[in-house]
Amino acid sequence: QKEVEQNSGPLSVPEGAIASLNCTYSDRGSQSFFWYRQYSGKSPELIMFIYSNGDKEDGRFTAQLNKASQYVSLLIRDSQPSDSATYLCAVSRGMSGAQKLVFGQGTRLTINP
Amino acid sequence: GAGVSQSPSNKVTEKGKDVELRCDPISGHTALYWYRQRLGQGLEFLIYFQGNSAPDKSGLPSDRFSAERTGESVSTLTIQRTQQEDSAVYLCASSRYPDTQYFGPGTRLTVL
Numbered sequence: 109q110k111e112v113e114q115n116s117g118p119l120s121v122p123e124g125a126i127a128s129l130n131c132t133y134s135d136r137g138s139q140s141f142f143w144y145r146q147y148s149g150k151s152p153e154l155i156m157f158i159y160s161n162g163d164k165e166d167g168r169f170t171a172q173l174n175k176a177s178q179y180v181s182l183l184i185r186d187s188q189p190s191d192s193a194t195y196l197c198a199v200s201r202g203m204s205g206a207q208k209l210v211f212g213q214g215t216r217l218t219i220n221p
Numbered sequence: 222g223a224g225v226s227q228s229p230s231n232k233v234t235e236k237g238k239d240v241e242l243r244c245d246p247i248s249g250h251t252a253l254y255w256y257r258q259r260l261g262q263g264l265e266f267l268i269y270f271q272g273n274s275a276p277d278k279s280g281l282p283s284d285r286f287s288a289e290r291t292g293e294s295v296s297t298l299t300i301q302r303t304q305q306e307d308s309a310v311y312l313c314a315s316s317r318y319p320d321t322q323y324f325g326p327g328t329r330l331t332v333l
Contacts, residue, residue: 151324211263
């Protein structure tokens, strides 16, 4: 079992709809959870981080964390073609990402105009 | 302000040669991380520095890989006797402890 698992996709969503990206992790000691966006040929850029159970909203993005189910998700509302990218879920044992990040394989998202 | 910078952006080398990859972190960031990303794959952790010490080097794949850091500044990742399976993008990230990690543009290494 991989430490962090994501559906590799591709996930295709029409413009304006909600894109839902999911991630599960195996290490119950994980404390910090991150979503990175990676455009083709570019380096990952941080979208959101979440430490506590529940929802965290930032603009069109909402991260959801359920530690009991070892599940973290990212919702993108009003999807735009510019959201088309690979989304990487990352998990850390340290608080605030002060230790190594363990990444999933990434989910490739395509927003169709 | 300036982000994480890495050099070279691309490196093509022959099997068996040694290579050095450089990372300049964001000024004031005490923590520095190296990751590797093979084509179509997620990121693999290699090593982490806090200041110039390396509390976690568990991801280095073999003794051909080594890294060092000068104070809270530049870091160098060295791969000796490169193999074709070393071909990947090598990414460096830095953070202001404790905080989130910000990535550089990466060095694309191709071993022929």
